[in-house]
Structure formats: C-alpha cells, structure tokens
Amino acid sequence: MIEDSAERGSFSRRDFLKAGGVGIAGAAILGAAGCGGSQQGSSSKSNGKQGLVSRGDIHIEFISHGPASDPFWSVVINGINQAEKDLGVSVKYRAPDTYSVPQIQQNFDSAIASNPSGIAATVADVSAFGPKVKKAVSKGIPVVMLNAGLDAWQKLGALNYVGQTEYQAGVEAGKKMAQSGVKSALVINHQQGVVTLDQRFEGFKKGIGGNARQIAVNGNDPTAVRNGVKTALKQNPGVDGLLTLGPQGALPTLQALKGNNRIKFATFDLAPEILRAVRDGRMLFAIDQQQFLQGYLPVAFLTTYVQYLLHPIGVVPTGPAFVTKDNAQKVISLSKEGIR
Amino acid sequence: MAQTATADERVRQVGILRRWLTRPELAAVAGAILVFAFFAIVAGDSGFLTLGGTASYLEVAAQLGVVTVPVSLLMIAGEFDLSVGSMVGAAGMLIALGVTQFGWPLWLSIAAAIVFAALVGLFNGYVVIKTRLHSFIVTLGMLFALRGLTIGFTRLITSRTQIGGLDSATHGSPLRPIFAGTVGGFPVSIIWWLVLAAIGTWVLQRTVFGNWTFGAGGDPDAARNVGVPVDRVKMTLFVCTAVSAALLAAIQVLAAGSADVLRGENLELQAIAASVIGGVLLTGGYGSVVGALFGALIFGMVQQGIFFTGVNTDWFLVFVGVMLLVAVLFNNYIRKRASEAR
Numbered sequence: 001m002i003e004d005s006a007e008r009g010s011f012s013r014r015d016f017l018k019a020g021g022v023g024i025a026g027a028a029i030l031g032a033a034g035c036g037g038s039q040q041g042s043s044s045k046s047n048g049k050q051g052l053v054s055r056g057d058i059h060i061e062f063i064s065h066g067p068a069s070d071p072f073w074s075v076v077i078n079g080i081n082q083a084e085k086d087l088g089v090s091v092k093y094r095a096p097d098t099y100s101v102p103q104i105q106q107n108f109d110s111a112i113a114s115n116p117s118g119i120a121a122t123v124a125d126v127s128a129f130g131p132k133v134k135k136a137v138s139k140g141i142p143v144v145m146l147n148a149g150l151d152a153w154q155k156l157g158a159l160n161y162v163g164q165t166e167y168q169a170g171v172e173a174g175k176k177m178a179q180s181g182v183k184s185a186l187v188i189n190h191q192q193g194v195v196t197l198d199q200r201f202e203g204f205k206k207g208i209g210g211n212a213r214q215i216a217v218n219g220n221d222p223t224a225v226r227n228g229v230k231t232a233l234k235q236n237p238g239v240d241g242l243l244t245l246g247p248q249g250a251l252p253t254l255q256a257l258k259g260n261n262r263i264k265f266a267t268f269d270l271a272p273e274i275l276r277a278v279r280d281g282r283m284l285f286a287i288d289q290q291q292f293l294q295g296y297l298p299v300a301f302l303t304t305y306v307q308y309l310l311h312p313i314g315v316v317p318t319g320p321a322f323v324t325k326d327n328a329q330k331v332i333s334l335s336k337e338g339i340r
Numbered sequence: 341m342a343q344t345a346t347a348d349e350r351v352r353q354v355g356i357l358r359r360w361l362t363r364p365e366l367a368a369v370a371g372a373i374l375v376f377a378f379f380a381i382v383a384g385d386s387g388f389l390t391l392g393g394t395a396s397y398l399e400v401a402a403q404l405g406v407v408t409v410p411v412s413l414l415m416i417a418g419e420f421d422l423s424v425g426s427m428v429g430a431a432g433m434l435i436a437l438g439v440t441q442f443g444w445p446l447w448l449s450i451a452a453a454i455v456f457a458a459l460v461g462l463f464n465g466y467v468v469i470k471t472r473l474h475s476f477i478v479t480l481g482m483l484f485a486l487r488g489l490t491i492g493f494t495r496l497i498t499s500r501t502q503i504g505g506l507d508s509a510t511h512g513s514p515l516r517p518i519f520a521g522t523v524g525g526f527p528v529s530i531i532w533w534l535v536l537a538a539i540g541t542w543v544l545q546r547t548v549f550g551n552w553t554f555g556a557g558g559d560p561d562a563a564r565n566v567g568v569p570v571d572r573v574k575m576t577l578f579v580c581t582a583v584s585a586a587l588l589a590a591i592q593v594l595a596a597g598s599a600d601v602l603r604g605e606n607l608e609l610q611a612i613a614a615s616v617i618g619g620v621l622l623t624g625g626y627g628s629v630v631g632a633l634f635g636a637l638i639f640g641m642v643q644q645g646i647f648f649t650g651v652n653t654d655w656f657l658v659f660v661g662v663m664l665l666v667a668v669l670f671n672n673y674i675r676k677r678a679s680e681a682r
Contacts, residue, residue, distance in 0.1 A: 071501040071600075078499060192654070216653035220605040222596035223403055224643055227396040231647035234387050247502055251598045273504035273598065338499035 051307030053117070058089040060302050061111035062295075065104055065124040065148070067097050071247070072269070072291060076147075078338045079295025087303050089117075101128045108132035118142045118302035123149030123156070130156050142305050144298040147291075150315065159311045162297045164289040164319035166199035172320045173200075173243065173266065173287050174207020180284055182241030182264050185212040188229060190219030190249035197245045200268055204243060212243075219248035226252035233263070240264060247271040254282065270323065272335050279328035286328075289319030292339050364619030365631030367671030371617060372634045374670065375641050375663060383648035393648060395526050401640025402533035404610055405633060406588045409533075409540040410580040411608075412615035412632035416544070417577050418557035418624030419475040423464060423482035424611060427585035428592065428604030430490045431457055435590060436503040436599035437494070439510060446513045453586045460486070461582030465575035475578075483608065491601045504598035520594035529591050533633070536584070540629035549573065557624030614639050617667050638667055 062080055066073030077093060084091045092114075094107040105128060111119055112135060119136050123129045123145055130152055136143050137157040145153040146162040153161040177185060185208055187201050205212040215232050217225045229252065233239060242257070242265045244250040250267040254277055257265055266284045267274055277283040297316060305311040323331055323340075334340040360366065379388050387393045407424050414421055431453040438449030464482055468475045494501055510516055521528045544550040555563030556570040564570050585604070593599045616622060617638055618631030642663045646656055 074495060074499060074501060189653075192656075214653070215647075216656050218643075220602050221400070221403075221607075222592060222598070222603075224400050226596070227400060227644055228647050231387065231393070231396055231644065234392075235647065235650050248600065248602075251504060252596060255597070271502055271504060271598075336500075 052309070053307060055088040055303065055307065058087075058117045058303055058306055059114075060089060060091045060299055061114065061116040061119045062091050062093045062298070063104065063107050063111055063119060063121040064093065064095040065099055065122050066095055067099075075338055075340070076291045076295040079292035079297075080299055081295075082292075083296040083299035083303075087300060089299065089303050091120075091299055099124075101125060104129060105132060108136070112136050112139060112141065116141060117306045118144070120144045120146060120298035120302060121149075121158075122147040123152060126152040126156075133158060142302060142311075144301050144305075144311075146294045146298050153315075159305060160301065160313060161315045162294055162301070162318060163315075164317060166196045167203040169268070169287055169289060169320035170200040170203020170205075171207035172203075172322075173268070173285075174204040174209075174212070176207075176285060176322065177204075177241050177243065177264065177266060178208045180264055182208065183211060184236075184239050185241035185243055186232060186236060186239045187212055187214045188225070188232075188242065188244045188249040188253060189214055189216045190225065190244065190246055192216040200245050208241075213239075217249065219246070222252040225249060226256045229253050229256040233260075241266075243267065247274060250274050257282070270331070270335050270340050272332055275323060275328045275332045275335055278323055278325060279332070281325055284324075286323040287319070288321045288323055288331075288340060290321050290340075291318065293318040363628065364626060365628045365634060366619075367674040368618040368631040368634035368638070368667075370674055371667035371670050372637050372641070375638050375645070375667065379641060379645040379648060383645065383650075386648050386650065388645060388648040391525065393644075395530075397640045397644035398530050398637075399527045399640075400644050401637045402527065402529040403588055403591060404607070404614060404639055405533040405636035406529065406536060406591070407581070407584045407607065408611045408614045408618075408632045408636045409536045409629055410577060410584045411611040412618060412620045412627055412629055412635075413540055413544065413553060414574075414577040414581050415612070415615050415620045415622070416557045416624060416627045417553045417574055418560065419468065419574055419577070420479060420612065421464065421578060421581040422476065422479040422608045423460070423486055424581055424585040425604040425607035425609075426483045426486035426490070427457055427460060427582050428589045428607055429599075429601055430460075430486045431586035431589035432593045432599040432603050433490050433494055433503070433601060435593050436506060437497060440503055440505050441497055446510050446515050450515065450519075450586075450590050453589060454583055457582040457586035458579050461579035462575065464582065465578035468578070469571045469574065487601070494601050501602075502598065502600035506593060506599070507597040510594065516594055519591045527595070529595070532587070532591065533636070537629055537633040540632075544629055549576075553577070554625060557626075559625070610639060613664060617664065617671060619671060638663070 064073065066076065080091050080093060094111060096103040108129065109132070119141055121129070121133060121143060123133060126149060133143050133156040143158045144160060144162065145158040150161055150163065150165055187204060189197055189201065191197060201214050217228045219225065240263060242253060242263050244253050244267040246269050247267070251271065251273055253265065254273070257263055264284045266286065268287045270286050270288055274283065274286050278286055301311045331340050411421060411424060434453045434456060435449045438444040438452055439446055460482065464479055467473065467478045491501065517528065519528070523531060544553060552563070552568045552573045555568045556573045560570045592603065614635035615627065615632045616635070618627065618633065618635030620627030620632060642660055646653065646659055651659065
C-alpha cells in the first residue's frame with residue numbers, strides 16, 4: 001500500500017520515501033478521503049468509488065516533446081485517448097510541431113496556469129523543463145513523468161516515471177541476438193544524429209559483447225537503404241546478424257535480405273510488415289517499447305492519485321518487450337490500428 | 341550556346357575538339373569519370389566494378405535522374421521547383437492509400453497520383469506567372485504545404501504515418517514490371533531514366549520548345565519580344581517536374597513495397613545539385629540534359645560508393661559534400677579553360 005501526503009507540495013517525494021514510505025499522516029488522510037468520498041457521491045459518470053473528487057472533474061495536462069506526425073507519438077496519443085475514454089477524465093495533449101525548447105516551456109506555463117488536476121510530462125531536457133516540473137509540484141499539482149527524464153524524476157519531485165531506457169533496450173536486444181548465436185552484427189542507422197538511436201546502438205553493442213558496427217543510411221530513400229545494406233553485407237562477409245533501429249531501415253533491409261537465410265535480422269519498433277516477417281520467421285524479433293502504455297498509464301496513475309492518493313512508486317518500465325514468432329500474429333491487427 | 345554544324349560564312353569554323361570542350365555537359369562527364377576512377381581504385385576489388393555493384397549505384401542514380409531531367413529543363417528556363425521532394429512523398433502515399441485503403445486497382449492509383457501531380461504543377465506555374473513571385477518562394481511554400489497535407493491526411497485515414505503491404509496487394513499486376521521490374525538484371529528505373537534523358541535532350545536540342553526554354557531562362561523579356569510564349573513554356577515544365585516526381589513515387593513505392601510520409605525529403609536539393617554539377621546555371625539560360633544525367637550519375641556513385649570503400653559512415657555526408665564540391669570545381673575549371681581557349 002502506498003500513500004502520499006495531501007500537502008504534496010511542501011516536501012519532496014524523496015524525503016517522504018526516506019521517512020519510511022508510509023506516512024502516518026498520509027494514512028490518516030487517505031482514510032479520511034475514503035470516508036469523504038463516499039459522502040459526496042454526486043457524479044454518476046465516474047466508475048468505481050468516488051474518492052476525493054469525481055472523475056468527471058479530473059482534468060489532466062499532457063505535455064510532450066513529440067509531434068503527432070511521428071509514428072511513435074501517434075501511438076502514444078492513441079493510448080491517451082483510450083485512457084480518457086476508459087476512465088472518464090479529460091486530457092489535453094500539448095506538443096510542438098517540431099522540437100522547440102521555448103515552445104515546450106510555454107506549454108508548461110500555460111498548463112500550470114490552467115490549474116489542472118495533474119500533469120503528465122516528458123522531460124527531454126532536464127535543465128530546460130526541470131524547473132517547470134518543480135514549479136508545478138510546488139504549486140501542489142501532481143506530476144507523472146514519462147518517456148524522457150528517467151534520471152531526474154525523483155529530484156524533480158514527480159510521483160513516478162513511465163518508460164523505457166533506450167540503452168537498456170539495446171542491451172537486451174544485444175543479449176537476445178547473442179543467445180541466438182550471432183557472433184558479429186551490423187547495425188543500420190536510418191537517421192544519423194538522433195540521440196535515442198545512438199543510445200540503442202551503444203546498448204546493443206554492450207549486450208552482444210562488443211562485436212557490432214554501425215552503418216548510416218538515408219532513411220528517406222528506401223532504394224539507397226536497400227542497396228546500401230546489400231553492399232555493406234558483401235563488404236562484411238563475417239557478419240551474421242543485422243539490427244535496424246526503426247521501420248524506415250527495417251523494410252528496405254527485408255528486401256535486401258531476400259533469399260539470404262544466413263543472416264539473423266531484428267529491429268526496433270513495429271510495423272505490420274515487420275510483424276509479418278517475424279511471424280514467417282524471416283526476422284528473429286522486433287523490440288516493442290509499448291508506447292501505448294506511455295500514453296495510457298500516466299493518465300491512469302494521475303487519476304488514481306487525484307482520486308484516491310494511490311500511485312505506483314518508482315519506474316514503471318514499458319519496454320523492451322519482444323515480439324517473436326510466437327506472438328507476432330496477434331499483434332499484427334493491433335499494429336494496423338495504431339496500438340502497437 | 342547552340343552550335344550548328346552548317347557551313348555558313350557568318351559562323352566561325354570551330355574544331356571538333358574545341359566544340360566538344362565548350363559543351364556544358366563536358367565537365368560533368370569528366371567529373372563522372374573522375375569519381376568512377378576514384379572508387380574503381382579505392383574499392384575496385386570489393387565489388388564496385390561488378391555487375392551487382394554497377395546496378396546498385398545506377399539504380400540510385402536513376403531514381404534521382406528521373407526527376408533531375410525535368411528539373412534541369414525548368415532551371416534552364418529560369419525557374420526552380422523545390423516541391424518535387426514533397427511531391428514524391430505525397431504521390432507515393434496517394435498510390436499506397438489508393439491500393440491498400442481504398443481498394444483501387446494499381447493503374448487507377450497511379451493515374452490519380454499523376455493527375456494530382458499535374459494539378460499541383462499547374463498551380464505552381466500559375467502562381468509563379470500570375471503573381472510574378474520568385475518560383476523559389478512559391479515552390480518552397482508548396483514544399484511545406486504538400487508535406488503537411490501528406491502527414492495530416494495519412495494520419496487521419498490510417499492513424500499511422502507509414503503504409504506497407506503493397507507487395508502483396510499489387511502481386512501479379514501487369515503494371516508492376518513496368519515500374520519496378522528488372523531488365524537483364526538491371527532495375528527498369530534505369531531505362532526510365534535513360535529514355536527520359538534522351539527525350540529531354542531531343543526536346544532541348546532539336547525542337548522549337550527547346551529554343552524557347554533557353555530563351556525563357558536567358559532573357560525572358562527579349563524572348564517575349566520575339567514571340568516566345570515564355571509563360572506557357574514555364575507552365576509546361578512545372579507540370580513536367582511534378583509529374584516526374586509522381587513517376588518516381590510509383591517506381592519507389594512499388595520497388596520498396598511501402599510508403600511513408602517523409603519519403604523524398606531533400607530530393608529537391610539533390611536534383612538541383614545534380615543539375616548544377618551537370619553544368620546547368622543557377623541563373624538559367626544555360627545547361628544540358630546530358631549534363632544533368634551525369635550529375636545524377638555522380639550522385640549515385642558517391643552515395644553508394646562509400647559502402648564499397650568500407651569507410652565509417654559517420655563521415656558519409658562529409659564525403660558526399662566534398663565530392664560534389666570537387667566535381668563542381670572541376671566542372672568550372674574545365675569550362676573556364678575551354679572558353680579561354682576559344
């Protein structure tokens with residue numbers, strides 16, 4: 001059982017944990033909240049017990065650095081929409097069209113000013129957005145962090161963190177590939193310069209035991225990717241494993257590997273064709289960070305917190321989950337719907 | 341620049357070598373030989389010179405070249421089209437949506453993409469001519485708007501930004517080999533490229549329209565005064581660039597089996613770069629399609645050649661940039677030598 005103080009702004013969550021995790025005051029307040037909640041009972045819209053407030057009154061601000069055009073974030077948004085529907089709360093998603101620090105800072109300010117029940121936030125730049133999270137916390141607004149800011153969530157006083165570390169996901173992918181007998185791997189980077197892709201590569205290199213080389217291709221030109229991969233494989237005849245860092249690299253690579261059964265191939269992130277290839281055994285596995293949950297869970301956690309002062313402690317990892325031959329078929333239709 | 345070989349006392353007799361030296365495409369041809377020699381020496385023993393290696397860079401060059409042919413003609417006519425890259429993304433998505441989401445037959449999807457492209461080209465040309473705005477600005481606006489529309493509509497219809505499954509959906513279609521087949525082990529796109537370049541060269545060198553194109557880019561007012569329909573020439577070429585982008589989209593989508601909303605990014609700059617390497621002046625009025633053909637060839641060789649060298653790909657763009665700069669400098673040097681020698 002986990003409680004937190006109602007005066008959550010007055011001292012940081014970390015101090016609270018140090019003090020023993022279960023505050024007597026918190027327990028008392030929770031008990032009182034349970035009683036108070038049962039006495040209100042006005043809204044019929046909310047599911048379950050009423051708690052401190054009715055769900056219809058809960059308004060959550062979702063502040064993200066991910067544009068809706070990105071295939072990754074479009075799935076996160078689908079998760080948010082589902083949570084909104086399931087829980088009967090309202091959520092506002094705020095993100096810039098392209099990554100822009102000043103605009104995201106403004107989004108934080110206007111979100112805080114709207115006096116929300118809670119804030120879900122990606123903290124892609126701790127020095128730029130950290131103070132905004134602190135400001136929200138000090139105003140008594142509960143914050144759940146997701147996707148980015150893993151190292152800072154406790155320091156900033158957030159309730160918890162939902163996400164995957166790209167590095168760790170890479171490590172797991174490397175281990176899994178090594179287990180399947182791969183000795184030397186080639187990694188195809190379809191978008192050079194993106195930090196998360198480099199983290200995936202660094203993790204993978206560690207996981208597989210060092211024997212991995214990165215090759216950059218132009219992900220916007222599938223023909224160049226396909227021919228580049230073909231050539232790179234000829235250049236590196238010792239390579240027996242291939243990893244792409246996203247669907248833009250994976251789909252042309254599948255073509256490049258046509259008729260080549262020697263190379264074990266895996267990728268980060270899902271697409272329907274990738275899943276079919278996994279199902280048919282043309283690919284070893286696909287790494288899913290289940291970002292639908294990165295949209296759904298923060299909304300759910302904030303709802304139970306605002307309503308009952310309940311929330312999971314610590315980091316809730318959403319990945320890496322592996323899609324393999326065994327479960328690929330089930331996931332295909334979900335991927336088409338933008339859930340996986 | 342057009343040299344005629346007829347014996348006329350008003351035309352100075354020029355030696356064959358000199359005449360050849362002053363052609364705009366000469367430097368691009370020499371540059372291509374230079375780049376080829378470089379990779380043949382550095383990576384010759386690692387497959388660059390094999391049939392497979394040749395097909396690999398020719399295919400990349402061909403796909404760029406399909407768009408570069410009309411882009412170079414438009415540049416000779418004094419205008420830019422920066423929207424071709426976004427057009428590839430939009431037309432590709434239209435084909436993919438048509439086949440996989442709306443259940444259209446492949447021919448209808450491709451026809452729809454080509455009609456759409458032609459309309460966008462007409463719009464580009466119309467705005468440029470009516471408003472007298474620089475085509476750089478007009479087509480830059482189109483670059484953003486088309487990309488945005490592609491992202492917006494694709495998300496609206498599919499809630500994804502990437503569509504695949506075209507391989508199975510178009511399996512057995514007689515149109516497939518036309519766009520994505522192979523001829524003697526080489527991708528059919530190479531034939532599209534060579535045929536388009538041949539048509540472009542013929543139009544530019546041998547037809548009235550070609551003369552009009554030079555006139556429109558060289559001195560539009562003077563051209564108008566002698567009766568050249570400058571607006572019509574430009575309008576036609578804007579339609580050609582957009583339609584060539586749709587053609588490339590059909591080739592690419594069918595060859596790759598998938599479309600995504602970001603396809604073709606930066607292609608407009610590559611097409612302009614290939615044209616400039618090929619001897620087309622940024623200011624218009626001078627250039628050749630054969631030069632643009634070799635410009636695209638240089639691009640393809642550099643882009644794929646680096647994989648044969650085994651160089652760390654972190655340095656890939658440096659390599660591309662330096663190679664292009666060297667090619668253009670060499671281009672200028674030869675042209676200067678040639679014109680001094682006159």
